[in-house]
Amino acid sequence: xxxxxxxxxxxAERREDVIQAAIEEFATFGYHGGSTERIAVAxxxxxxxxxxxxxxxxxxxxxxxxxxxxDIIGAWDAELHRIRQEKGPLVTPDEQLQALxxxxxxxxxxxxxxxxxxxxxxxxxxxxxxxQLKAGMSRMFRWLRDAxxxxxxxxxxxxxxxxxxxxxxxxxAVDDVAESELARAMLLxxxxxxxxxxxxxxxx
Amino acid sequence: xxxxxxxxxxxAERREDVIQAAIEEFATFGYHGGSTERIAVAxxxxxxxxxxxxxxxxxxxxxxxxxxxxDIIGAWDAELHRIRQEKGPLVTPDEQLQALxxxxxxxxxxxxxxxxxxxxxxxxxxxxxxxQLKAGMSRMFRWLRDAxxxxxxxxxxxxxxxxxxxxxxxxxAVDDVAESELARAMLLxxxxxxxxxxxxxxxx
DNA sequence: GGCGTATGTAAGTGTACACTCACAAACATC
DNA sequence: GATGTTTGTGAGTGTACACTTACATACGCC
Numbered sequence: 001x002x003x004x005x006x007x008x009x010x011x012a013e014r015r016e017d018v019i020q021a022a023i024e025e026f027a028t029f030g031y032h033g034g035s036t037e038r039i040a041v042a043x044x045x046x047x048x049x050x051x052x053x054x055x056x057x058x059x060x061x062x063x064x065x066x067x068x069x070x071d072i073i074g075a076w077d078a079e080l081h082r083i084r085q086e087k088g089p090l091v092t093p094d095e096q097l098q099a100l101x102x103x104x105x106x107x108x109x110x111x112x113x114x115x116x117x118x119x120x121x122x123x124x125x126x127x128x129x130x131x132q133l134k135a136g137m138s139r140m141f142r143w144l145r146d147a148x149x150x151x152x153x154x155x156x157x158x159x160x161x162x163x164x165x166x167x168x169x170x171x172x173a174v175d176d177v178a179e180s181e182l183a184r185a186m187l188l189x190x191x192x193x194x195x196x197x198x199x200x201x202x203x204x
Numbered sequence: 205x206x207x208x209x210x211x212x213x214x215x216a217e218r219r220e221d222v223i224q225a226a227i228e229e230f231a232t233f234g235y236h237g238g239s240t241e242r243i244a245v246a247x248x249x250x251x252x253x254x255x256x257x258x259x260x261x262x263x264x265x266x267x268x269x270x271x272x273x274x275d276i277i278g279a280w281d282a283e284l285h286r287i288r289q290e291k292g293p294l295v296t297p298d299e300q301l302q303a304l305x306x307x308x309x310x311x312x313x314x315x316x317x318x319x320x321x322x323x324x325x326x327x328x329x330x331x332x333x334x335x336q337l338k339a340g341m342s343r344m345f346r347w348l349r350d351a352x353x354x355x356x357x358x359x360x361x362x363x364x365x366x367x368x369x370x371x372x373x374x375x376x377a378v379d380d381v382a383e384s385e386l387a388r389a390m391l392l393x394x395x396x397x398x399x400x401x402x403x404x405x406x407x408x
Numbered sequence: 409g410g411c412g413t414a415t416g417t418a419a420g421t422g423t424a425c426a427c428t429c430a431c432a433a434a435c436a437t438c
Numbered sequence: 439g440a441t442g443t444t445t446g447t448g449a450g451t452g453t454a455c456a457c458t459t460a461c462a463t464a465c466g467c468c
Contacts, residue, residue: 008434008445030326032237036426046447051427122234122326124374134375160364167325167367171338212415212464240456250417255457 015053017043022064027115031061031123062132065120068113069136073143076100080147093150097158100148114166219257221247226268231319235265235327266336269324272317273340277347280304284351297354301362304352318370 021042026034036057040047054060083091083099091099117133124130144155213221225246230238240261244251258264287295287303295303321337328334348359 011445014445028329030234030236032234033327033329035424037424045445047426048428048448049446052446057426118322119326121371121374122323123237124376125232125237130375134377137375156368157361157364160361160368163367163371164360164364170325170328171334171341172328173338215415218415239454241454249415251455252418252457252459253416256416261456 011053014043014045014049018045018050018053018060019064019067022060023068023116024112026061026064026119027112030119031058031126031129034061036060058126058128061123062129065116065129065132065136068116069139071113072117073140076143077147093148094154096148097144097150097154100144101158101161111166111169114162115170118163118166118170215257218247218249218253222249222254222257222264223268223271226264227272227320228316230265230268230323231316234323235262235330235333238265240264262330262332265327266333269320269333269336269340272320273343275317276321277344280347281351297352298358300352301348301354301358304348305362305365315370315373318366319374322367322370322374 018039021039022034024042025039029035034057036050037047039060040050043050050060051057054063079100080096083096087095117136120129120133120136124133141155141159144150144158145152148155150158222243225243226238229243229246233239238261240254241251243264244254247254254264255261258267283304284300287300291299321340324333324337324340328337345359345363348354348362349356352359354362
């Protein structure tokens with residue numbers, strides 16, 4: 001273990017670290033506000049190397065977006081299997097969607113990944129980002145439809161709620177839910193709700 | 205009319221021009237991606253003067269956000285009066301919300317203002333922006349509730365749909381609605397819909 | 409017409425940041 | 439242990455952009 005003891009990893013491993021750091025950075029600050037320098041620091045490498053692993057900042061953003069779509073579908077898939085094992089194979093599409101909806105946040109690491117979808121929408125003025133985002137959303141929509149067998153209307157409602165929950169999380173509505181009937185409304189809670197276990201992530 | 209014929213306006217008038225330009229710029233490129241220089245050009249003044257009228261870029265963004273919330277409420281209000289005159293004063297809350305929802309886009313100039321709300325959510329990591337956005341959303345929620353008399357659940361659904369429509373517009377889903385069943389689903393259209401008059405803005 | 413005020417700008421400053429390039433250190437293979 | 443390849447960095451470059459300062463031009467008022 002010399003002082004210059006450089007721990008080399010494969011490019012694939014580094015890429016993974018960078019993507020994870022990028023998801024966090026971009027989800028928080030958006031595409032324009034996110035910095036490759038901070039991503040590099042978070043991933044434990046130099047900034048130029050980030051740009052060698054992903055040719056441009058935009059390419060990295062798009063890769064992160066793609067990953068998030070995969071993760072969300074993966075999390076949904078796992079939850080669906082859990083539900084089916086618990087309740088038998090005869091659950092209705094609506095029951096399945098409801099189950100996915102109730103545990104929406106728990107699926108995705110600290111809501112960050114959902115926020116990245118929001119950031120993608122915000123940056124969708126860029127054609128390449130827009131194209132990628134559309135593809136990702138298509139995949140999610142199709143998966144929801146195919147996996148649960150639900151109809152358009154149900155998937156629509158599910159998705160719309162998801163977006164609203166994401167925005168509610170973005171503006172930290174959950175912070176002052178006790179004092180604000182608005183927050184309560186946005187979080188889809190009944191007026192007499194006292195707990196947020198069903199919608200908040202189990203953070204930290 | 206000399207060549208240096210400077211047309212002076214009052215600061216209030218300039219501020220108005222700047223806010224309109226800012227809404228367009230920020231709605232398109234977001235808070236971080238938006239440029240005060242471009243806003244200045246669009247408003248027909250120099251960039252330093254933009255920052256004299258609004259102390260900082262952030263202050264301008266927040267002012268634009270506030271304005272948009274007012275505009276949206278104003279547009280809703282006008283539509284509500286129209287509906288009541290058309291159908292008499294006995295319309296139910298649900299009918300009123302439905303009317304607002306059907307013409308959602310038409311209310312707001314080319315969907316830009318709704319996109320700014322999305323951009324605000326994306327930039328809500330910043331505490332001041334977040335605070336302003338929360339206040340604006342609160343006002344909108346309260347107005348919807350008070351003006352229509354609808355209950356939480358109905359307002360929630362209305363809002364969630366609005367957010368989804370905004371995102372659909374951001375990713376230009378409407379562009380390829382003919383070829384994509386996804387776009388159709390996101391745009392809340394029944395599967396046999398042939399026209400988008402109900403949801404698309406009358407642009408140009 | 410002089411004077412105070414409001415409207416406006418040219419030019420500059422500092423900084424953040426995406427991206428480049430030349431070079432170095434670790435590893436694999438023979 | 440020489441050689442080629444992959445992993446990695448230090449030190450820049452150019453540029454975009456928020457913000458500042460010092461100055462100019464129009465306007466109202468007496």
